[in-house]
Amino acid sequence: MTAIKLRNKVMRMIRKSIDAASRRIYYKSPVVIQHALTSAYGYKLKRERYGDNYYKALDMYTNKESDDHQALIDFMHHLKTHIPVYKNIDVDEADILNSFLKLPKTTKSQLRYELDARSYKKGQIRFSGTSGTTGASLAVYDSEYDRAKRMAYLDYIKRRNGVEPFSRRASFSGQELTPPNHRNHLWRYNLAMNQLLYASYHLSPKNISDVYKSLAHFRPLSIDGFPSAIHMVAKYILANNITIDWQVESIFPNAETLLPQMKRDIELAFHTTVVDQYASGEGAPFIYSIADGTYELGRETGIFEFEKVERNIYEMVVTSLINTATPIVRYRIGDHVEIHSDRPYLNSFSDDIRITRIIGRQADYLLGSNHNRVSSVAMARVVEGIEDKVKSFQFVQKDLTHFIVNMVIDRGYDEKTERLFTNRVRRRLGINNHYQFNYLDSMPHEKSGKVRFIINELGIDHA
Template sequence: MKSHLPEQLYLYSPVWLQNVLVSIYGNIERERRYGGEHSVFLKHLRGNKFLTLQENNTLQKKLLTATLDNATRNVPAYQHLRSDQPDLSLFPLLDRQQVANNTKQFISSKFDVSNLIALYTGGSSASPLKVYISKMTRQKTYSFWQLFYDNMGFNIGDRKASFVGRKLQEPDNNLPPFWRYNIADKQLLFSSYHMEEANLPLYVDKLNEFKPKVVEGYPFSVYRIAEHILNNSLTLSFTPAGISTSSENFSKHHRKVIESAFQCRVFDQYGSAESVVFASECAHGTMHIEPEYGILEVLTETGEITPTGKGELIATTLLNDAMPLIRYRIGDLGVITEESCLCGRGTSVLKELHGKVGAVVINEGRQAPTAAIAIAFEYLEGIKNAQIIQNEPNAVIVKLVKKSDFNPKSEEFMIWELRKMLGESLKINVEYVNDIPPEPNGKYKMVVQNVYQ
């Protein structure tokens, strides 16, 4: 169970000390992310950026062979598939619940678990999952992030404004400032939980003062700022090189509003905490699937698995050798093509991503988007699935499906997290159910918003 203590100590500290703590943590993370193999691997990725599709396919086959060989030799869940030439087609489809229920079986014996990094994800289905990666995999992952940032001419150390799910102050504390500064990365972190209409002018003023080169965050947090700018005929005193979005699906309307307000392009990114796929938009709006990060396939309606087409997305990591997930059902629907792009890159393309537009939970003007709500469910012990439903203002129903090893303290932790995001006045009714049925499209919906459409 995750401890509340470090976060509580931070929240009880004065603002000046919170800025110091944010900067100290930022400096530690900077070393973890950009040390070791990061620079060398980034140089490698930049050198391979404009390989042809055929060259990338050849490179992928080589990486896949190494991945499957490692899996069948060293990963208990795959050792029964051992052969001199393991083939991807021999691997069965793998779903989230299988991994969640048998985590240790998917960890390579080449690694000491105590030396690995544990990543927690609630995902859009709110089914808690823990995935392990090595320190090197983390560094390489941030090389892919920098390759993405290259499209905006942004480098680590340039000014960045971030609208993400971090708790910078108590939701009930409605006194500015609603931001904290990470001096190590020249990063201004904005609270996504205090974006009430009355506070938005302060957000815009601070952005104008800070003048970030890039604005990043959950699309619906950035959209809220953009909508306020346009509705009040405001003008920014700076023009970002780009808006970096991730973690939520959003519509063309939302993109248009954001781009109109900030007068720059939105660059969206698609990935997962399971470390199986990394895709991102170039300057021409094409979502390129990074060939050295993972392989993305399509499970069609007829049950066939194909490299292109429309259907459920199936991912195989080429990067995470500590816990390689192979033919993993990532839980999204989409369209994959091999069309050419004006940017010159020869990769497979994620042409469409058919996910739900991210819902939000609202309490007294405070909003928590789907990606932030997932945090409350990430550390639930003994929970198979979860869903939060808002049928009336300032109140929610949380449905939980228990497993045999359910820990009652999980409920307390979840309630603490939700109220931390949305305020103590939020009424929370927890219901334990036998099952949470999927939507008609087969996907599970973590947030059901029936009040604020």
């Protein structure tokens, strides 16, 4: 084991130990102390994410100072100089697109197993694990510089839609904010970010009125997070003929597919504009919706390639220009989009492209013991910190209380890891359900060749 591998492993072990101890203290504390602890953690994140690099990047994006051609040249030189697997590539600055297109395409398995070869210290490097919503685990790293540029671009999108950084906002996330005995108090305040956080996977018909009342009391200028959770609040508003008495400037759903009926209901309930966003935990570049209902490519954040699969349906191949620690280079991310074009291949560096629909992020749901809907994104978080021990996993709901969990595990998966995994599953879906764990050599595939992360056999319409 190399010194870098050993150091990273030790740091992950320390972080997991600290996180587990902190969570126990947090859950046993009164709610008012949980608010204080959430704010304290928020101050920590604010110091890490919003330094000089963030403000420089935000100014650059806002003032349109980025040069796509020079950015690609710089990125290619970075690969050649710092990433061993790219040391022999040709960088022709006069024909940089052709040099770029000669690079091999990559897949998730290559990113997973070639990770150490791709790690590059630039500023303060950080382990940033992601499971992905397809159930195939992946762990990536990012740097202080990478994080700053990603946060800046998110805030650039918000600024374009009338929301300044650190404005009052409500966020519906998959974070474990509340203990199992939450008593329908599903929100915690982050003073540092002027943010009210909601535990999305605990939302249910029994507590949605409490959630709305807290939202109305907080009066956020913007709302972001899982569209399924925001949609539940919107449907409550519409069903009860409520007219909100504060201004919501924009709503920014993320992480799940925004269905048309969700967008319609959310905009109607909150009298505002919904701005859909697409990126990924692996560090994919950004896509976001604009006023005419189509999607704009964040060209400042990466190169998008599109290969036609069928009529107007294209598979995305993405390259991130804002993830230098673990470069995402011509990566087959597995998502599809709709583009009205007759051409078999398009790329954002040389073509004018307008996406009309994002197809790839279909989010199924599991139904928890309190009839709360738990999305694929929320379930994907059960492997945070143990991504290197769980290759892939799948949830099958047979009835209201019976779940099958199919797993493909890797080296290091032991009884302690199993307890951690099962406890996280139970916290999301219910402690009294029956869970059947199957350890497999590979995930079962559908006839199409796809592996579904969530299979719900209840036959319930979750929309």
